Amino acid sequence: MATPSPPHHPELYSPGQMFTWPELQTLAADGVLSRFHQHGFTLPDVRVSAQLRARAAANAVPAAVRQRVVAGRMTAAWIYGCADEPDRLALLVDAKRRISSLRSTRGCTLHEVRLGPFDVVSMGGLMVSSPLRTAVDIALHVDAHRALPALAGLLARPEKDVRLRLLVLAIEATPRVPHKRAALEKLALLAPALVAGGPVDVEHTVDASDGAEDVAEVLGVAHLEGKP
Structure with a gap:
């Protein structure tokens, strides 16, 4: 044949x-x-573009729930071309929506989260967490072995508009959640490779109310104080 x-x-x-x-x-x-x-x-x-990977991921999500979930974490990092494809789709569900009806969705892991208006973008027929939200979630919730290469990829791509200072601010601005200190320690491991000035000092973290200058001081990177 x-x-x-x-x-x-x-x-x-x-x-x-x-x-x-x-x-x-x-x-x-x-x-x-x-x-x-x-x-x-x-x-x-x-x-193979981010749009094409998003379309492929959309095909793996049942049509009945496709408009109720957001591809996030390592799935979003794969869509953005910053990680290998995970074995299971990581799907975010806004806490304002009922998640019980989605529990039977196969081939994915559901995470109930709070999503802001700038946390989600649409591409390839699927909602995907924004690059910054993706980086925050990976820093907070993904083990360092997988998180570090994905974070490095997101930070190294200017078109994704993820900056180390913004990422630290976003993590510090989150409510009291577990793993916040571990997330900053992951960024400390990345800082020497991404910016001049040495590793992040995570012994003295900053409060959400602190300004950008304080974050730059925590990072130990003088040139981060320049732009707002």
């Missing part, structure tokens, strides 16, 4: 949307398609 040929131009190929799972695997084995996601394929010459 001849290998089926994909039609022209669709960027994303998923099981059931033109081809079955075995057919997609055959196309990938023959070099016709390239696999970039657990159940997502594209043509080999297509650049």
Whole structure:
């Protein structure tokens, strides 16, 4: 039997949307398609973008709940191209919504959180936590082994608009939550590689009411005091 040929131009190929799972695997084995996601394929010459990864993640979320959840944490970091794809989707559910009806959603982990108006962006048919919110959540809730490379990726990409000073301020501004000190210690490990001036002094953390100059002093990085 001849290998089926994909039609022209669709960027994303998923099981059931033109081809079955075995057919997609055959196309990938023959070099016709390239696999970039657990159940997502594209043509080999297509650049895999954040939009495309978001579309692939959206296909993995049941349509009935897609507009009620937000891809976050390491799933959002993968969408932004700053981490490997996690085994399970991390989905955020705003605390104002009822989460009980979503408990049976398969292949994902649900996290009930409070989301602000600037914490969510829409891309590829899916709501995704903003880069800054993603960085805050990863610093607070993800173990250092996985968190550090993802945070470094988000901080190193100017287009994501995540700054070390803003990240520290955002973490300090969160209510009393566990792991806040551990989150600052993760940033302390990243600081020498990201900015000149040495490691973060986490022995003296700052309060949410402190100004940017105080945060810069905690970071031990003089040039962070410049821009508001």
